[in-house]
Amino acid sequence: xxxxxxxxxxxxxxxxxxRRERTRAGLSLSELAKRAGIxxxxxxxxxxxxxNPGMETLWALAVALGVPFSALVEPPAPTVQxxxxxxxxxxxxxxxxYVATLLSASPPGARRDIYTVDxxxxxxxxxxxxxxxxxxxxxxxxGRVTAGPEGEQAELGVGDYMAYRGDVPHRYEALEPGTKxxxxxxxx
Numbered sequence: 062x063x064x065x066x067x068x069x070x071x072x073x074x075x076x077x078x079x080r081r082e083r084t085r086a087g088l089s090l091s092e093l094a095k096r097a098g099i100x101x102x103x104x105x106x107x108x109x110x111x112x113n114p115g116m117e118t119l120w121a122l123a124v125a126l127g128v129p130f131s132a133l134v135e136p137p138a139p140t141v142q143x144x145x146x147x148x149x150x151x152x153x154x155x156x157x158x159y160v161a162t163l164l165s166a167s168p169p170g171a172r173r174d175i176y177t178v179d180x181x182x183x184x185x186x187x188x189x190x191x192x193x194x195x196x197x198x199x200x201x202x203x204g205r206v207t208a209g210p211e212g213e214q215a216e217l218g219v220g221d222y223m224a225y226r227g228d229v230p231h232r233y234e235a236l237e238p239g240t241k242x243x244x245x246x247x248x249x
Contacts, residue, residue, distance in 0.1 A: 071134070075119070076110035078133045082126045083108075096125035141213050146220025164222045165198055165245075176244040180206060180235040187232045194249040195227035204240030208233045217242075 083093050090108070094101040098121055106112040107122075123130045149162040178199075180186065199208055201217045208223060209215050210231045217223055225231065227246060 071136075072110045072112075074136055075114065075133055076108050078135075079104070079108050079122065082128050082132060086126055088126075093122070093125055097121040140226060141209055141215065142222075142224040143215050143217070144222040146218065149222070164200065165224060165247075170249065172248045174246040174248075176246070178233070178242050178244050180204075180233060180240045180242075181238060182235045182240075185232055185234045188227075188230070190229050190231075191227045191246065192248060193228050196224060196247045196249070197227040197231070198222065198224045198245040198247065199242045201240070201242045203242075204235060204237040206233055206235055206240050206242060208242075 083090070086093075088096070090104055091101050094104040097104070097118075099118055103112065103118070104122070107114055107118075119133050120130055123133050126132075144164060149164060151162045199206075199217070200222050201219050203219060205216060205218050207214045207216050208231070209225045210229045213225065214232065215223055216236065
């Protein structure tokens with residue numbers, strides 16, 4: 062859609078979340094339905110993005126899965142996020158010229174490693190997948206770089222920010238001499 066609304070209906074999000082969480086928990090349709098106190102046919106219909114689940118049904122499923130309610134109804138996060146220089150939520154100091162732009166809030170329990178990276182044109186840094194759950198964040202401070210997961214790279218310039226999965230093959234390639242960026246590896 063072009064008006065900024067999601068292209069998928071919330072029922073699709075719920076169905077995908079239910080399948081993901083049920084698989085993660087190692088439960089069959091029958092076992093999850095039994096634990097949640099709902100009919101197996103109802104659960105099957107919900108996982109197929111059908112039906113009209115009420116809050117009580119979804120709450121029972123969340124409890125049976127051992128996940129927060131929001132894990133079933135929250136829209137999926139984009140796999141790649143780019144914030145261009147001059148964009149993002151900013152907070153200005155009333156006492157100085159200090160301006161802070163929030164690029165990414167740390168989720169609970171996350172660990173982060175922060176690196177500065179110098180990269181020159183002529184070579185590509187291909188990176189194998191890191192441990193499951195790794196997310197990489199980069200902010201370009203000089204030059205231009207193409208970065209991101211295989212097939213989803215984006216070109217970034219000075220001040221641009223990008224976030225992407227680091228647990229899949231990804232790569233970096235400098236497009237100008239003297240390219241530098243900050244790399245934050247988040248391990249959840």
